[in-house]
Amino acid sequence: MDWEVIRQRLNELLQEGQHGQLRGALMMLNPVDIADYMGELDHDKLLVVFRVLPKDIAAEVFSYMDTDRRHALMVAIGDAATAELLNEMYLDDAVDFLEELPANAVRRILQNTDPKTRATINRFLNYPVNSAGSLMTIEYCDFDQTMTVREAMDEIRRTGIDKETIYTLYITDRERRLIGAIPLHKVIAAPDDQLLRHLVEPGVVSAVTTDDQEQVADTVRRYHLLSIPVVDHENRLVGIVTADDIMDVIEAENTEDFEKMSGLAPAEEPYFKTPLMQMVKNRLPWLLILMFTSIVSGAIMTRFEHVLAVSVLLQASIPMLMDTGGNCGQQASTLMIRGLALGEVNYRDILKVLFKEIRVGLIVGVVLSAVTFGRLLLLNQASVVMASVISVSLLCTVVIAKSVGCLLPMLADRINIDPALAASPLITTVVDALSLTIYFSIASVLIL
Amino acid sequence: MDWEVIRQRLNELLQEGQHGQLRGALMMLNPVDIADYMGELDHDKLLVVFRVLPKDIAAEVFSYMDTDRRHALMVAIGDAATAELLNEMYLDDAVDFLEELPANAVRRILQNTDPKTRATINRFLNYPVNSAGSLMTIEYCDFDQTMTVREAMDEIRRTGIDKETIYTLYITDRERRLIGAIPLHKVIAAPDDQLLRHLVEPGVVSAVTTDDQEQVADTVRRYHLLSIPVVDHENRLVGIVTADDIMDVIEAENTEDFEKMSGLAPAEEPYFKTPLMQMVKNRLPWLLILMFTSIVSGAIMTRFEHVLAVSVLLQASIPMLMDTGGNCGQQASTLMIRGLALGEVNYRDILKVLFKEIRVGLIVGVVLSAVTFGRLLLLNQASVVMASVISVSLLCTVVIAKSVGCLLPMLADRINIDPALAASPLITTVVDALSLTIYFSIASVLIL
Numbered sequence: 001m002d003w004e005v006i007r008q009r010l011n012e013l014l015q016e017g018q019h020g021q022l023r024g025a026l027m028m029l030n031p032v033d034i035a036d037y038m039g040e041l042d043h044d045k046l047l048v049v050f051r052v053l054p055k056d057i058a059a060e061v062f063s064y065m066d067t068d069r070r071h072a073l074m075v076a077i078g079d080a081a082t083a084e085l086l087n088e089m090y091l092d093d094a095v096d097f098l099e100e101l102p103a104n105a106v107r108r109i110l111q112n113t114d115p116k117t118r119a120t121i122n123r124f125l126n127y128p129v130n131s132a133g134s135l136m137t138i139e140y141c142d143f144d145q146t147m148t149v150r151e152a153m154d155e156i157r158r159t160g161i162d163k164e165t166i167y168t169l170y171i172t173d174r175e176r177r178l179i180g181a182i183p184l185h186k187v188i189a190a191p192d193d194q195l196l197r198h199l200v201e202p203g204v205v206s207a208v209t210t211d212d213q214e215q216v217a218d219t220v221r222r223y224h225l226l227s228i229p230v231v232d233h234e235n236r237l238v239g240i241v242t243a244d245d246i247m248d249v250i251e252a253e254n255t256e257d258f259e260k261m262s263g264l265a266p267a268e269e270p271y272f273k274t275p276l277m278q279m280v281k282n283r284l285p286w287l288l289i290l291m292f293t294s295i296v297s298g299a300i301m302t303r304f305e306h307v308l309a310v311s312v313l314l315q316a317s318i319p320m321l322m323d324t325g326g327n328c329g330q331q332a333s334t335l336m337i338r339g340l341a342l343g344e345v346n347y348r349d350i351l352k353v354l355f356k357e358i359r360v361g362l363i364v365g366v367v368l369s370a371v372t373f374g375r376l377l378l379l380n381q382a383s384v385v386m387a388s389v390i391s392v393s394l395l396c397t398v399v400i401a402k403s404v405g406c407l408l409p410m411l412a413d414r415i416n417i418d419p420a421l422a423a424s425p426l427i428t429t430v431v432d433a434l435s436l437t438i439y440f441s442i443a444s445v446l447i448l
Numbered sequence: 449m450d451w452e453v454i455r456q457r458l459n460e461l462l463q464e465g466q467h468g469q470l471r472g473a474l475m476m477l478n479p480v481d482i483a484d485y486m487g488e489l490d491h492d493k494l495l496v497v498f499r500v501l502p503k504d505i506a507a508e509v510f511s512y513m514d515t516d517r518r519h520a521l522m523v524a525i526g527d528a529a530t531a532e533l534l535n536e537m538y539l540d541d542a543v544d545f546l547e548e549l550p551a552n553a554v555r556r557i558l559q560n561t562d563p564k565t566r567a568t569i570n571r572f573l574n575y576p577v578n579s580a581g582s583l584m585t586i587e588y589c590d591f592d593q594t595m596t597v598r599e600a601m602d603e604i605r606r607t608g609i610d611k612e613t614i615y616t617l618y619i620t621d622r623e624r625r626l627i628g629a630i631p632l633h634k635v636i637a638a639p640d641d642q643l644l645r646h647l648v649e650p651g652v653v654s655a656v657t658t659d660d661q662e663q664v665a666d667t668v669r670r671y672h673l674l675s676i677p678v679v680d681h682e683n684r685l686v687g688i689v690t691a692d693d694i695m696d697v698i699e700a701e702n703t704e705d706f707e708k709m710s711g712l713a714p715a716e717e718p719y720f721k722t723p724l725m726q727m728v729k730n731r732l733p734w735l736l737i738l739m740f741t742s743i744v745s746g747a748i749m750t751r752f753e754h755v756l757a758v759s760v761l762l763q764a765s766i767p768m769l770m771d772t773g774g775n776c777g778q779q780a781s782t783l784m785i786r787g788l789a790l791g792e793v794n795y796r797d798i799l800k801v802l803f804k805e806i807r808v809g810l811i812v813g814v815v816l817s818a819v820t821f822g823r824l825l826l827l828n829q830a831s832v833v834m835a836s837v838i839s840v841s842l843l844c845t846v847v848i849a850k851s852v853g854c855l856l857p858m859l860a861d862r863i864n865i866d867p868a869l870a871a872s873p874l875i876t877t878v879v880d881a882l883s884l885t886i887y888f889s890i891a892s893v894l895i896l
Contacts, residue, residue: 363728
């Protein structure tokens with residue numbers, strides 16, 4: 001059925017106060033779609049729909065809603081009902097929600113949860129932001145290695161419904177230290193009285209609570225996992241992270257790289273949710289820094305005033321030189337930043353990369369210079385000397401831009417600065433200054 | 449154990465020809481790590497290690513190796529053994545491998561596989577590149593809705609080991625049309641004689657074989673799925689795509705966006721695998737186009753030669769104006785491209801976006817202009833008129849850059865061009881031309 005038709009049908013049932021039918025209709029939808037539908041409702045209707053939903057579905061829908069809607073609902077239903085909702089939610093979703101609230105609101109709500117939940121949530125809130133600990137969930141199945149297959153299946157039958165994923169059994173020793181994993185299908189196919197210990201697959205990959213989420217995402221992707229166990233510093237199993245949450249991490253980390261590469265401070269919220277002044281604050285610092293560095297290029301032009309005065313063609317070629325240099329640098333830096341992020345390129349490859357970029361730069365530069373040389377002679381009636389000055393400068397600019405473009409991100413990575421920060425705006429400024437200096441130097445020698 | 453120690457131990461066993469022990473040691477590792485280790489071996493040793501591995505592990509390791517190594521192995525073991533290997537591999541991995549081979553090699557290998565495998569692989573090779581069909585695997589569990597829980601569990605016990613994931617049961621009617629899904633844990637917890645039909649969860653999300661992989665990835669991420677069923681145009685179930693493959697799609701699509709945004713043709717291979725001339729071919733077209741468009745900026749300078757001649761400060765401010773304009777445009781376009789990619793921004797929001805960008809541009813522009821005005825008066829001893837010309841031009845440039853930066857990606861998206869293509873290099877060129885025109889116009893009016 002078409003989404004518009006569904007929406008209209010739900011609106012009608014809501015309008016007519018047919019709450020029984022409304023519940024029935026909503027239950028046919030995926031919770032993500034229910035959250036989507038509720039995102040369009042005004043405050044009162046939102047509350048009605050929320051109350052119509054069964055508790056467990058309401059909790060799931062709640063975890064898919066955006067921050068504003070969740071706050072509105074929280075205020076409307078009160079602290080006690082919010083606490084009840086938290087008890088129904090998966091722990092990682094509950095913690096996500098609480099992390100967005102002011103500290104006193106968190107305290108108020110936690111007072112209404114049961115002591116065990118409160119203790120667990122408090123522990124989670126203490127993990128560093130964007131760490132494996134803050135990302136993980138405790139709704140997983142762990143099993144002692146001395147259990148039999150039958151005991152394990154009984155346990156799953158008893159508790160599995162409430163777990164985020166039961167498709168990998170994590171096996172621990174008596175001190176709850178992680179010793180391995182068994183895919184569920186192996187357990188299902190095994191004889192009832194087999195010990196789990198005999199089914200364990202070696203080489204289990206795990207993350208530590210304090211690991212950065214980007215590192216966890218890299219591991220999950222590298223080993224093609226659907227979930228990864230998280231251990232504390234004594235190798236005791238404390239949680240798991242599932243692949244669906246990893247996908248969000250991957251997109252968030254990519255967005256951060258896109259933003260850093262464009263001289264933006266990473267935004268915490270989607271575009272329309274970011275307040276105007278926050279946007280200004282995200283953009284202004286780099287613009288100011290880059291504006292001041294670009295004054296260097298202006299100073300170089302002032303210093304070579306006498307060269308510039310020789311010919312308007314020398315002046316008119318500056319945008320072409322600067323733009324091409326910037327573009328070449330950006331191409332090289334983008335390849336480096338992606339290569340470093342995906343683990344395809346390493347700092348120890350720096351000379352190999354530089355050699356490759358210089359060769360690419362030479363070939364690309366010769367083509368661009370030849371085209372420019374021809375263009376200047378034929379279309380602009382430039383002298384051979386003048387055309388040579390501009391073309392040779394262009395070649396040098398391209399090679400320098402490629403070199404700076406690959407070196408800066410690698411050096412940044414080496415000293416533990418995010419390579420994305422050393423990307424195009426900074427490179428453009430550096431390349432501008434270098435290429436203008438070369439340009440005017442060549443012009444001085446050949447023309448004056 | 450440290451990876452270096454493991455590697456050294458494996459090398460020793462290999463050197464000493466201790467093949468039994470070597471197999472034992474390798475079996476303690478994750479197949480991804482085995483593939484990694486084999487990536488460092490020379491041709492002869494590679495073959496030895498590969499032959500030491502049990503067949504099913506060898507097939508899995510093979511699917512994790514890089515293209516070069518796979519080709520080398522394929523040649524070494526011959527067509528018949530390669531065909532045998534394909535039979536052991538998951539179908540999606542086998543197809544990935546075959547897609548990299550020249551057509552006659554594919555034909556030779558397929559002649560050695562059994563007719564059923566051959567037919568299936570041929571069907572897969574016909575799906576469009578980067579479609580759901582080419583991404584999916586056929587190793588999934590599907591069940592008729594009239595089966596009981598006991599029958600389903602028996603079927604899983606019998607066939608589950610060979611399936612990529614058995615954690616969602618896809619339920620079909622008699623014509624194999626997809627009607628719903630059941631998470632495995634619900635089946636495990638249900639009474640033995642319950643009909644699957646009564647457990648089916650409604651609102652199953654699926655993809656069609658011809659859907660683009662980016663679209664499939666968006667759906668999987670949006671609904672937090674671990675796998676998605678793929679149907680043909682008659683809604684018949686033909687395969688599934690699992691979350692681990694989706695993560696690779698997400699990274700690949702992001703890399704493509706990064707590359708397009710930097711004026712690069714998307715590369716098929718990692719940095720070091722891309723041949724030199726391919727790199728040149730990926731970079732040259734946009735550089736040529738952008739070089740020619742930046743000549744427009746040069747032409748504008750030539751036209752306003754008489755204005756430029758008035759003061760060297762007018763000339764020296766050009767890099768600052770161009771760079772700041774480029775950076776402002778890039779900030780806005782990056783936010784749009786990400787917003788569009790993640791579904792946070794829509795074409796119908798275009799006026800709302802423009803309004804927000806203009807306001808941000810005004811605030812940012814006023815700050816930058818004020819700083820520049822002060823700098824020109826105090827440090828450069830500029831006249832008030834001259835400082836005003838430059839500062840007002842800067843303000844206009846910032847606002848225009850923000851507007852062009854948000855509009856171009858949205859308009860591109862509207863006419864089904866990838867917004868990433870309308871990103872910074874193109875925007876920089878457009879903003880350059882506009883800002884220079886404004887600059888010289890203001891200067892003409894106020895100074896001449």
